[in-house]
Amino acid sequence: MTDLTDLTTAAGPDRPELQKAIEAFVDAGFAGIQMRVHDERGEWAGSAGVRELGGSAEPPTDGHFWAGSVAKPFTATAVLQLVAEERIGLDAPVADHLPELGLDRRITVRMLLRHTSGLFNYTGEYYEDGRIVAGIPATGKDWVDNRLRTYGPQELIALALSEPARFEPGTGFSYSNTNYTLAALLIERIAGRPYAEEMHRRILRPLGLRNTVLGGSDSRLPEPHAHGYYRYQDGEEWKVADVSRQNPSMLFAAGDAMTTTRDLHTFFSALNGGKLLPAPLLAEMRTPHGELGYGLGVFVQDLGPDHGGTVYHHNGGAPGGYGALMYSTPDGAKTLTAGLTTGDAPTDPAQSFPKALDALVRQVFTPARPRT
Numbered sequence: 001m002t003d004l005t006d007l008t009t010a011a012g013p014d015r016p017e018l019q020k021a022i023e024a025f026v027d028a029g030f031a032g033i034q035m036r037v038h039d040e041r042g043e044w045a046g047s048a049g050v051r052e053l054g055g056s057a058e059p060p061t062d063g064h065f066w067a068g069s070v071a072k073p074f075t076a077t078a079v080l081q082l083v084a085e086e087r088i089g090l091d092a093p094v095a096d097h098l099p100e101l102g103l104d105r106r107i108t109v110r111m112l113l114r115h116t117s118g119l120f121n122y123t124g125e126y127y128e129d130g131r132i133v134a135g136i137p138a139t140g141k142d143w144v145d146n147r148l149r150t151y152g153p154q155e156l157i158a159l160a161l162s163e164p165a166r167f168e169p170g171t172g173f174s175y176s177n178t179n180y181t182l183a184a185l186l187i188e189r190i191a192g193r194p195y196a197e198e199m200h201r202r203i204l205r206p207l208g209l210r211n212t213v214l215g216g217s218d219s220r221l222p223e224p225h226a227h228g229y230y231r232y233q234d235g236e237e238w239k240v241a242d243v244s245r246q247n248p249s250m251l252f253a254a255g256d257a258m259t260t261t262r263d264l265h266t267f268f269s270a271l272n273g274g275k276l277l278p279a280p281l282l283a284e285m286r287t288p289h290g291e292l293g294y295g296l297g298v299f300v301q302d303l304g305p306d307h308g309g310t311v312y313h314h315n316g317g318a319p320g321g322y323g324a325l326m327y328s329t330p331d332g333a334k335t336l337t338a339g340l341t342t343g344d345a346p347t348d349p350a351q352s353f354p355k356a357l358d359a360l361v362r363q364v365f366t367p368a369r370p371r372t
Contacts, residue, residue: 015044021360022338023048028352031343032059032226035325036261037364038269039334045261052227053240053343059226064211064260065339066221066228066246067324068316071257074214075180076113076297077271078187078202080281083109087190090284094182097189101157101182106169109186112179113296114289120163121176122156123251123319127166135159136250140232143319144241150217153181153195153252173290177254184215184253195253203276207266212259217249221258228321228341240344243321255316257324264326264337272312273332286312286330301361308334308365327361336364 018037025033025048032049045061082088088097090110095103111117124135136159137146160178167174184195191198196215204212211222221244230243248256270276277285288300298312308329316324325338342349 013041013044015041015046017363018044019046019048021356021363022046024356024359025049025340025349025353028356029343029345029347029349031229031341031345033338033340034059034061034063034065034226034261035336035338036061036265037334037336038265039364040368049341050226050343053229053242059339059341060224062224062260062262063339064221064223064225064258065324065341066248066318066322067257067259067264067339068251068255068318068322069177069257070259070264070314070316070324070326071214071251071253071255072180072316073271073297073314073326074199074203074257074267075183075187075253076285077276078199079109079113079183080277080285080296081202082187082190084278084281088186094186097186098182101161103161104165104169108169109183110296111169112183112186114173115175115179115294116170116173116289117176117179118165118167118169118172118174119176119178119182120160120166121174122160122178122181125163125166125174133163135163138250138319141234144230144232144243147243147246147319148219149250150247151249151252153185156181156250156252157185173292173294175294177251180254181252187253203267207270209259209263209266212257212263212267214257215253216256216258217247219245219247221245226339226341228318229343230320231342231344231346232320238346241320243318246318246320248318250319255318257316259324261337261339264324265335268312268326268328268337269332269335271332272328272330303362303365306366307362308367311361311365325357325360327364329365334365336361 034047036045047059051057122135123138125133199214285296293300313327323340327336
């Protein structure tokens with residue numbers, strides 16, 4: 001792990017429009033944001049908000065953060081590399097490789113990566129009729145009190161398989177962390193190595209991602225980092241906890257990424273630039289499915305011809321305190337990567353998040369108009 005230089009001011013060309021776009025997230029209630037953009041004008045890095053509540057320093061632009069579900073594209077890439085090596089079939093039953101779990105034989109590798117297996121989400125399920133079925137402690141005071149606990153992937157899968165499936169395999173879509181933890185167990189079984197070691201061998205080391213950790217259980221963020229906070233109710237009282245320390249093992253291979261904006265740029269640019277997967281499998285990965293346009297570990301979004309066309313992305317959120325953005329053009333030449341922190345705002349910043357995010361993405365990916 002490299003100790004990065006603490007940069008808190010914008011780098012590269014002056015981009016006031018990008019600075020204004022990230023300040024909208026602070027106005028929406030986030031404590032801070034750091035962002036990196038690579039485009040035809042070069043690299044820009046900037047931040048807004050505060051590094052720590054009560055302080056005035058801005059978040060470091062090369063800071064470490066918990067990136068949550070940004071882990072999913074990494075996991076999907078490793079699985080698809082195994083498919084490319086003909087060590088597993090994309091439409092093969094997962095049960096053939098993990099027979100001890102007693103999985104429905106209709107569940108295929110593709111269904112795991114596409115979230116169409118129907119398997120119960122071990123962080124809890126929210127049903128259309130209003131029912132909530134709890135999983136491991138993932139929200140509120142329960143999560144705050146348990147956030148340093150180490151979970152084993154088998155424990156997470158056992159919980160998921162103890163609950164009824166949400167639907168028959170292949171008949172619907174439901175975003176479930178269970179799918180990607182199972183995909184990691186598949187990687188381990190086929191490769192014969194621990195998930196973290198295999199991800200380092202296949203992706204992190206070849207790309208030089210020295211500040212990314214996958215499959216870990218260390219609760220400490222390396223310096224530099226911004227502090228993340230979580231507002232929760234304890235009886236009749238509302239409290240705010242500094243949750244910069246949290247154990248990522250509760251989202252093994254599904255949301256356990258610790259990284260930086262620079263590393264996310266390097267990974268997503270390489271992936272979309274065709275450096276990690278052969279063209280046919282990259283095309284499979286980026287083929288949208290269902291209403292949300294989910295492929296195999298990435299979302300596909302059409303911004304329209306006036307705003308840059310198609311972009312690929314997968315954002316992430318740790319259970320509390322942190323979030324991440326990761327976007328790219330189809331050729332990997334233009335990317336947006338960011339880390340966000342929540343603070344003590346009494347209103348949920350998630351309510352204003354979609355508007356701020358849409359404005360930011362369009363600001364970054366809309367082609368510059370030629371000067372007349």
